[in-house]
Amino acid sequence: MTNTTTVPQSVSNPDVAAGVAQFLSPVVIDLTALVVNGKQAHWHVRGANFIGVHELLDTVVAHAMEWADMAAERVVALGLPIDARVQTVAAKTTTAKLTAGFQQSNETIREVIAQIDAALVSVNAAVAELDDLDQTSQDVAIEIARGLDKDRWFLFAHISEG
Numbered sequence: 001m002t003n004t005t006t007v008p009q010s011v012s013n014p015d016v017a018a019g020v021a022q023f024l025s026p027v028v029i030d031l032t033a034l035v036v037n038g039k040q041a042h043w044h045v046r047g048a049n050f051i052g053v054h055e056l057l058d059t060v061v062a063h064a065m066e067w068a069d070m071a072a073e074r075v076v077a078l079g080l081p082i083d084a085r086v087q088t089v090a091a092k093t094t095t096a097k098l099t100a101g102f103q104q105s106n107e108t109i110r111e112v113i114a115q116i117d118a119a120l121v122s123v124n125a126a127v128a129e130l131d132d133l134d135q136t137s138q139d140v141a142i143e144i145a146r147g148l149d150k151d152r153w154f155l156f157a158h159i160s161e162g
C-alpha cells in the first residue's frame with residue numbers, strides 16, 4: 001500500500017529545507033535583479049553590433065527568469081516560502097546599480113557581465129554550501145552556474161581583444 005505521507009528526506013527535515021532556502025534565496029534575488037537590469041540594458045544599448053547585443057540580452061533575461069523560477073520552486077518544493085518581492089530584491093541584491101539611459105554596447109556588455117559576476121558569487125556559494133546539505137538542491141545551483149558561465153562567455157566574446 002502506498003504511504004502518501006512519505007516525503008523525501010530533504011522535505012521532512014526542516015534543517016535541510018532552511019539551509020536550502022538560505023543559500024538559494026540570494027540566487028533567486030540576484031537572478032530576478034538580472035531579469036530587470038537585463039531588460040534595461042536591452043532597451044538602451046546602442047552602437048556596435050546593436051542587433052546582436054540587443055537580442056542576446058533578451059536571451060540572458062529569459063535564462064535568468066527560467067533559473068530564478070527553478071531555484072525558487074526548489075525552495076517551495078521543500079515547504080518554505082521565497083521572498084522575491086520587488087522591494088526585497090532591490091534591498092538585498094548584490095548586483096550593482098546600472099548606469100541610466102542610452103549606452104554604447106561595449107559599456108552595456110561590461111555592466112551586464114558585472115551583474116552576472118555578482119549573481120555567480122551567490123550561485124557558486126550555493127554550489128559549495130549545498131554539497132553537504134542537499135545534493136538535489138546543489139544540482140539546481142550547478143545547472144544555473146553552468147548556464148550563467150555560458151551567457152557570460154557569449155557577452156564577453158563581443159568585447160574580448162584576445
Ligand SMILES: [Fe+2]
Binds near residue numbers: 042058
Ligand atoms: Fe525587446
